[in-house]
Amino acid sequence: MKNTFPGGEWPTMLTPFTKEGAVDYKALEKLVEWYLQNGVSGLFAVCQSSEMFQLSLEERVGVAEFVRKKAAGRVPVIASGHISDAIEDQAAELTEMSKTGVDAVILITNRLAKEKESDEVWLSNLKELLRRIPEDVPLGFYECPYPYKRVMSKETVSWCAKAGRFFFLKDTCCDIDRIREKLEMIKGTNLKLYNANTSTLLESLRLGAAGYSGVMANFQPKLYAWLCENYRSETADKLSDELSICSLIERQLYPVNAKYNLLLEGLPVETVCRVKNSADLTPTFQKEVQMLHRITERMNKEHR
Template sequence: MNMKISEGVWPTMVTPFTDNNEVDYEALGRLVEWYIQNRVNGLFAVCQSSEMFYLTLEERVKVAAFVKEKSAGRVPVIASGHISDDFEEQVKELNMMAETGIDAMVLITNRLALEHESDEVWLNNLEKLLERLPKHVSLSFYECPFPYKRVISPELLKWCSDTGRFFFLKDTSCDIDNIKGKLDAIKGSGLKIYNANTATLMETLKLGVAGYSGVMANFHPDLYAWLLGNWSEKPAEADHLSNFLSMTSLIEKQLYPVNAKYYLMLEGLLNNYHCRSKNHKEFTATNRLEVEQLHRISKVFTKQYCI
């Protein structure tokens, strides 16, 4: 099993589009370089930030393969494998994604059972799915909030870690106690947990999470990289930065991922902030001003912490 998952910062990548609403691979290539230059430790391509539910299967596979090729082994790449409701369609999607050569394939927790169905149903479906996936492919989990959030229990996570096939969990519980329970359940295993929530990040780092995998790494990944690399040795500076990151993460409540794409335009990477999942025309002049202000103050913190 080819396993290269590292601790640290894993941005949930956005997908740039052309004015004709096609995937903009030139801009995507610039994004890959920008993330790496800003010291991320891995790339999560094809996720909700990537608007995966609005990409065709062919587009999802091509985006994952493109990001893997452009990263050229400098950082590992993972990608979500399935979005369909139908089991056989999921098997098809996952096996096509497995052929891209990504370092780990991500299973979406809410795809394994309906919202009203029990953990027993979830586990039965997972067992059936594992039988249909290539054994050499490393696997991960993502507690994707859409179409509903299914937070995996510590007990189920332990079962998954005991299979030896899972190595990465993007946790979206935003709950320190839940994360602690998961960490206790998988202690000593090869499965690592990555927190998607900035407000709880520092406390969960102290508990043993392996890193951050959230939307704010599309804005200032270098600051998260500094925090992940220095929180234990420079606690005062880390607390100060953590407070800044936590408050600025409230911009997630804006029109995301439109606002992230606008920020990346300010970085000179994207040509527009068009999305398929949101109407970019609803992004107001005030919204743009708020992102511009965030961009400016982020650069102040970058000079203070990263240069």
Template structure:
């Protein structure tokens, strides 16, 4: 069982593409270094933000391997990438991606049961994975695509009780559910990182472990400060949380193109190319929105956190 899952900020990584629509590994290396230089505590590769559904299995394996290699032990790396419907095919995907040396393979919760199947069916498939992949350390991700499957606190307690799970990206955006899930995993190796940034500070106060969400592609260092200092400077932490919560309006706005433009402003050699969105839909007004968001991020760091 891996013990390298630290609390804090785990960005859901983007996948840069060349103008020819190939994975841009030069830009991906820059991106890995940018996240780490901003102080993040871990990296979540081959996820929805990585456009994993638009990557071949070979690309998913290569991206996971590359990120793990370039992180070079500075932070742990988890990855997902089982996008098939059949459990037998998912097992093969998991085997190949786990072989890259990642610290946990993150199970997408909607892959283990169909929308009309109950949690008993989900548990049966999870048991099969645990049995057939005894060497794998797992995580969980309540990914909203192709459908949103939230785990009940009871099922999450079962997962945590196996001792095989270390990481969870929780996506309910419901503080009541988050509270019950935190109770369910207490005292186990499973750590809970929320995806929905309006609840980050509240969740930390309840015993949560940090943030793993889209806005860590725009404001990673602000989330790092919040997760590391919320107990020692409560007043600044609340002001910062209020700002980060308001920034949530940018989360789904022309993403991931918007995040790639933000990275261009940060000096990374990243194209606006994406396999899931058209860069031409990212208009001049959207450029201005991201430019202004970046300036406000810089203002918050200079005036509030210094």
């Protein structure tokens, strides 16, 4: 298998729901188009931002297949969705996801070992999982923060890079020294690193990271696409500073606030979520998102 994944911005996609709480495929279609119009390089269709731990397997597979079909021929689509504890159940979930035709199936690092278990246990479970899923399926990793964050070590990154089967690493360590180590481990291999953290993003791009895959692509996609393309520009440092401060909105009521931002963008998206109560988006929180939206509009004009 050869890595054809482009560098750039890969949004961690939201899942729109109807007022009744079902997946809203009409809104999802509009959302796919919004990402593409804002210059993304690929789409991460089923992840924590998608509320995957609250989606049934049928819904996870349905969302991934829908996004893959809508984006076909324009950008690649990846998806995760193995949320079970037992390896045999995870293998079944991943095999079903692979049937959707997505460009890669992404493994959740914390699913491969318990929080206090060693890298040796993690690697043993990974090898067992690989034996149980189709050999021709391109794979990647996501250091998902829920239910606990399992950041890959130099040793596990090195093994996976040498295996040749892994192409995408969504890094959430938020530590530029650890990112630098990982980039050294994957140099010259199929594996590419996509940083989820804004404050370390610019430096990581200059060190060789392939791009960005994070929450703020649901608020400021055009700006992150610009930064990934122009990270050596003289104005990149200023933009990076501004984006880092803007990214503090992540600490508010995500993903409810991101869906509210999409409403401000004119998308027919309800603020309904399964992981948070949309009623908790207070008038003050709404004002903060409105302010960010106005700031983003001004910044977009500066970086056309």
